[in-house]
Amino acid sequence: MTPEQQAEIDEQRAQSHQTRRATVPGMEEHLYTAHPVLDHGFIRVIDYMGDDAAICQAARVSYGRGTKAVSNDAGLIRYLMRHWHSTPFEMCEVKLHVKLPVFVARQWIRHRTANVNEYSARYSILDREFYIPAKCDLAAQSVVNNQGRGEALSGEEAARVLDWLRDDSNRAYDHYEAMISDTAPDGTPQAGLARELARMNLPANVYTQWYWKVDLHNLFHFLRLRADPHAQMEIRVYAEAMCRIVADWVPLAYAAFEDYRLGGASLSAKGVECVRRMVAGEEVTLENSGMSAGEWREFRRVVG
Amino acid sequence: MTPEQQAEIDEQRAQSHQTRRATVPGMEEHLYTAHPVLDHGFIRVIDYMGDDAAICQAARVSYGRGTKAVSNDAGLIRYLMRHWHSTPFEMCEVKLHVKLPVFVARQWIRHRTANVNEYSARYSILDREFYIPAKCDLAAQSVVNNQGRGEALSGEEAARVLDWLRDDSNRAYDHYEAMISDTAPDGTPQAGLARELARMNLPANVYTQWYWKVDLHNLFHFLRLRADPHAQMEIRVYAEAMCRIVADWVPLAYAAFEDYRLGGASLSAKGVECVRRMVAGEEVTLENSGMSAGEWREFRRVVG
Amino acid sequence: MTPEQQAEIDEQRAQSHQTRRATVPGMEEHLYTAHPVLDHGFIRVIDYMGDDAAICQAARVSYGRGTKAVSNDAGLIRYLMRHWHSTPFEMCEVKLHVKLPVFVARQWIRHRTANVNEYSARYSILDREFYIPAKCDLAAQSVVNNQGRGEALSGEEAARVLDWLRDDSNRAYDHYEAMISDTAPDGTPQAGLARELARMNLPANVYTQWYWKVDLHNLFHFLRLRADPHAQMEIRVYAEAMCRIVADWVPLAYAAFEDYRLGGASLSAKGVECVRRMVAGEEVTLENSGMSAGEWREFRRVVG
């Protein structure tokens, strides 16, 4: 972050206005601050709408914030979450400024129910910033999961990978700069390649940034998939940073989300049947479960 | 509105919090107040996110509110509107509480890109409130437009219509009440019909209410269609009430919307060709325009 | 259904074309036929896109239909369903023509991720067709569930309700007809009220119809909520009719849906913990479960 950028942030944080709207002190504290993620990325809260009470207010279509006790709100929110009611959670909204590597952005954008304004590399010049993993995060292809990673690479192999990632990123950026420059390598003037073309030389670990706005229901859906241990680590760390923010924003809804989604589990009809037999004292095995080996493995992870 | 409801609203309006978020004084003034629409309906602003500057900030993916002059913001917003950029306008969001007749709600809900929590007539009991048009609004079927209305009905015919609307509404509600009651007409106890069934007896002019949350881009799309003179009057009055609110919320964006959408016009390729010929001094008529009679009529309305 | 409508349907069913597209014999059999639902409603398949193989083909982004055995497709589809992959199921699409009471349509339309063209009562005249429940379906308000129904009404109370529903529907329609008529009750000419206004007199049990197009993922989501025993019976019967159609269309996907969604269950983190303790032989009760009474009741229904 440049001093100019930090100054802009500081200026925003110094402002204070009167409002009649629902306000959450914990979220006010987060506003505008850049929470670091990965080596050059961050997440910043730019704006938010609503709080735990707003969820209940919408569910009740009420005229005011209600005179209901907080305990009632907690119960209602848990009920709504347990029964998959989505519209009351849609009544809260958050807007974030995120800086993230392009390959993470490509996964992220698959969640379509959000609003996005991305920094345009047709219009502007990208910075020389690339995600270079920490050595300990350089993992081998998983041998059990085709789309996951396994053990960390050995030191020598990791060093070789890091050299390639660093060198190729820098060379790509050198040429990117040289292509859009109005000066040729020999110092004579040149036209300079259009930015919309030059950008194609940059690798997927280059950083981009965007404004991302999403409602709480869709954010929870994102977090359930991306804060999951099976998500790629480089997007999971963003999801985890958001989890901490959401816990400060709507603590009752977040607690229900943790209980019913993050920490919960889904059972198939076969799984329900097996649980009933196990609770009744029967010995249930892969062979008499009716499940495939993969399903059984996942089922055992749930029932312990 | 009952005194209890008014007290809840007053209590909300009396609150004031400190916030670091973008705040719009004109919108703060609207907050929670019920703007009357039709005979029993209203629109209330429950919450909002963003302002004109937030649109520009997102379009620029900037770190702060920027040091750009307001004149620059106006120019940028006009540019974005003219070139059909939608994502910067999606960065503003508004939440409304709306009370409206069911037949209006049925048109309204066809706009799918919004969040809705409607008062549940499975769960709760509807009030005895029906939209009864003003006599001057009782218009005949249009003879030129299959889905529109023409001249006002004569006094006698209008009076007959009003009697039917009032009588049928009241009788339907009497029976609705009697069906869900735990007392039979003869005073003996009865089970009482489930509310989810009893509601089917109520006509489409009964009032319902909902929380409706939408981003500015999709709200503009709604307003373009529903504030249009061809929209049914009973939904248009809601759209017009929202236009007045939006003008106070994001004055630059609303001015651009008025210029490029509400007051603008679309020309077909044939229409562009005809305009060019007319500007060049040629006499263009239905016959040599290449248009159908309907297109020509609409084209003439544009070029005068 | 009028003889003219039946003739149109028969004509469509008599046609046969050659196509290179994926085709499902079981679905071809359904095409255009009106499956009756409630007293005057129906569901008709108008078109469909894709089959079980198309789901796998999209998941694999493959060039052809693949040489994989059906058993592989079944395993892949079960894997995708178990892990909440949604996009491969979105690759199948179905278009239905549905006739349904307005109060059912109002619930249905809350599922926003579908395409809808509804019969316009601004433009056209509605038929004299109202949903009048069978006597056995007239149930009392539930005493345990605020948004459900309980026991059937007694014969006398039910008879009274049916009389009101029938009389009010017919009177409302008589007046609807009289209002839009160009002849006054005394036989003299009148202007006739605009259809967009007259429709407001019709109750919520009047039938409407629409074309509804949805992808398989979103259809499954709809069916999970609406084929559920807690859904209102009048929409559940439509969902059940669709379940039978989908089972003929994509049998592998439907079987996975039945196992993982319709017949499955969700456990909270607390529920997972309780299951583990029960499987380990511990006596778990409401008191030592950490759950509320409502959660515990639902949990016991799962584990038996």
Next chain:
Amino acid sequence: MTPEQQAEIDEQRAQSHQTRRATVPGMEEHLYTAHPVLDHGFIRVIDYMGDDAAICQAARVSYGRGTKAVSNDAGLIRYLMRHWHSTPFEMCEVKLHVKLPVFVARQWIRHRTANVNEYSARYSILDREFYIPAKCDLAAQSVVNNQGRGEALSGEEAARVLDWLRDDSNRAYDHYEAMISDTAPDGTPQAGLARELARMNLPANVYTQWYWKVDLHNLFHFLRLRADPHAQMEIRVYAEAMCRIVADWVPLAYAAFEDYRLGGASLSAKGVECVRRMVAGEEVTLENSGMSAGEWREFRRVVG
């Protein structure tokens, strides 16, 4: 395309089934064939639903294909397009298999109302295929449009750019292969980097592929923006290839789209006023138009 892929395509094209569904001979001809785009990309129609008649059928919510003449269908479709009716066009759907460079995919995916399954570089290994522009397409940054391109580069500058693009792509891919290999450069065994990490070294001109499914309304919206002369050439060529396919699929709807959208123009309220003055014979200039210089330039392009 490999011989195996071509064989899969040929096998699909050789199949023929009987169907009762709407079928379009021109679209059957396209089915499965790969239409080349750019140097290694393509577009293939995988499936389609509906035709021109289906648009009218949905707009009329009719029971059959109707007995209306084609001329009536053309008029109705033009009316629907002119008045921005969107839902009837949503009743047609098309599924495409597209191979495209990543930087094009990143623009494309911003259109959110479509279904996508992309080839997973977490799961699979990408091919050594990169978009290398033709020399004549290497253009300089535009001096009038910040997000566009201007004149072609000189031969020498173009040659330098091409060398960098080719060399960097190949080196990046060499290292990608070496990182995921189970053999180190010196021939000894190594673990091999996880594919989800190795992919980050590949530049944005590498090819990816996806299945993309969209309804006709949203496809038209995409084509209006991306077949526009201001769109980046590398995505415009895909849009143009789709335009040719759509013209064969729904010729009436495509003709209306060409007339009202591709070839049409939008006027602001100020623009309408200026047109009226010009048609009335007045001399209108930038100075007395009330427009900014940019608006005026665009306005002159419309009225000639």
